[in-house]
Amino acid sequence: MAELDWHAERTDLVDLAQLDRAPEDDIDMVAVRAHRLGRVRAQMAERDIAAVILSDPINIRYATGARNMQIFCQRNAPSRYLLLTADRSILFEFTGCAHLADGLETIDEVRAAKTASFVAAGPEIAAREKAWAQEMADLIASLVGRGARLGLERLNAGSARALDEEGFDIVDAQEPVEMARAIKSAEEMKCVIASLRATEIGVAKLREAIRPGLTEVELWSVLHQSIIAQNGDYVETRLLNAGARTNPWFQETTDNVIGTNELIALDTDVVGCHGYYADFSRTFHSGPDKPTELQRTLYKVAHEQVHHNMGILRPGMGFRDYADAAWDIPGKYYANRYYLSAHGCGMTGEYPYLYHHGDFPDAGYDGEILPGMTLCVESYIGEEAGREGVKLEQQVLITETGVELLSQFPFELDLLN
Template sequence: MSKLDWHADRGTHPDLALLDLAPESVDIDLAAVRLYRLGRVRAEMNKRDIGAVILSDPINIRYATGTRNMQVFSMRNAPARYLLLTADKSILFEFTGCLHLAEGYETVDEVRPSSTASFVAAGADIEAREKAWAADIGNLIAALVGKGARVGLERLNAGSAIALKAEGFEIVDAQEPVEMARSIKSDEEIKCVIASLRATEAAVADMRAAIRPGITENELWSVLHQSVIARNGDYCETRLLNSGPRSNPWFQESSSHVIGENCLILLDTDVVGCHGYYSDFSRTFHSGPDKPTDDQRTLYKTALEQLHHNMDILKPGLTFREYSDKAWNIPEIYEPNRYYLSAHGCGMTGEYPYLYHHRDFADAGYDGVVEPGMTLCVESYIGATGGREGVKLEQQLLITETGTELLSLFPFEEDLM
């Protein structure tokens, strides 16, 4: 019996079976991944006595169920689809005409059509639509977990939340339980992360091979995006590719700027790759044809020093405050243009926790503990105040029971070291 027939015998939708058969899914038990994640959300809900959550962020819906549908569209048009989750019931409200997409998922008990309570959909009748939505979903929640239950919400428009509270429920923020659930990965999840990284690294290799003076930043970035999609990735979340004088300060998106000779080219992948897992590493390249200058190599080696120092201090049991105190001290000339974080969590997107530089901890930082199962990205941006160019480097790693494991394996540039 083929794997596809095996799924069909058990009622799994053929499209889901095909996803499980994709090359990047070899040796990964995706059903176990989905059930683990669903269990994580329910466990965090239980810790906070939350009877039900309504998830509308498509990333969180995918985390809890494995289902995906027009993710970028759904982010912009929330709530186009949403998930009602209790301790023993998972009901997905799917976009019009799309109910069949969730067939066969062991994480979804029932699929119903969504009712879009948005101004675009309802116009001047928006308030009435929101109240009708709240009454319908409120009756369902009451039947499942009781009237007056504590209900977690995220990314609903304000009128819908107000209307649901008027139905007699205690409304709380669902961000904390979901973020805490997502922060600890299972062994099977890590296989998904690695599959996404290997595909993205192949795409970055394609992009690197296309570098030449005279190509525009947009043309170069499009090579990465095309290659990511060809390998069954979802999308690039940002357009963080810039070159030469546009590389300092950081956060300038790719443009029609023509890449010149002998300049630095900075990339932050920010790829939502296969299985929906984030491939987040940064590299800096040199356009040639000559060798990098001493100034360019100094920037690069300084960024590597910051990166390796901060990777080396990470370990399970380290508090966020301790990390901040031990983190690399940024030289004064580079400090004003520093990256806004020292490190951050990484799963299906950037996530909890954020680890801040020492100088920023008092204003922005919060404490917590680095735990096994977290995947973290360590960041470095080095660009002098008023300098012509900068360097961006970043590595993605796993916190293990005894230390760390490097997950992102794309090489650094020997000519710049």
């Protein structure tokens, strides 16, 4: 990964043939897992949290490497959960799935999960929640003592209340886990790169498949096929739109037929290789004619926003300082702006959120941009009541001295020139 030269004329254009899969056989996954587990425990210690119960499957995977029906478990939480202390890691796994954690040095013990949800327990849900809380409380007390500080996340309300009645000092576990995930190790970055390269191959295939008459979902499925064939996990959103459906943004992919000479906007949002998020956005043109002047203008404005905001990023910069220095969105595009200027990226979108200057008073918070953070710099440009819009985004790594570009997929020469 080459450090970016912000003084040179840049279009980030590369030959599609160069988008080969990153070698994965040199990734030390034991070191990756050790770094991640150590980060969580360090953040717990910093806040005097003796134990956490993690139920978000992404956070379980981050802390241990254990993966199991990730989307199912997000919808059916808590169907599996992890109890983590300073020196013990106990995974409560979904029925019949204990073998999936075999060989993971990050897990000391695997037990059967007791699913405390209405779907699993029906009218007996309150009794199930209480029994679950008593079982967990006895175990936690034996490890760290009754009354210890306990971090919880994403539990149903009845389970959390029942556990609170067991005499622990209950706190939210989101902060320590998000702060842990925010900083990547050099070995972890190899996973990020592998996911990006695989996703870029998928986007190249999608780009090559573009033709008028295809539906949005047919085109979008090309990316899916490629990602899954390369052992990626799934696409987290449905963000591919064409023509008038590119403005405003956040219109989900449908069976809309792609017309001639339309813009096609894509946000990858891929949970790819090793569970890492590959998150960049590109906008294409369906042809057969050249883009219009208006289409090129939208594209060039979005390109300018992304590159200005990448250019101001630096280690040690405050979130408020970033918002103050970020690109000024012209008035005619302001109403339809993307809701963030940039955001953290790891196993999914994560801390921090960096807001536009105008949104900072209501939504923003301060913090520090640190080496080891991976950020996605966003732009959406479309006039309010305009017909089309452009979505562009780049994924970067904050280093000790500046910024490294991670996403390498080319921009469109016909739309830039």
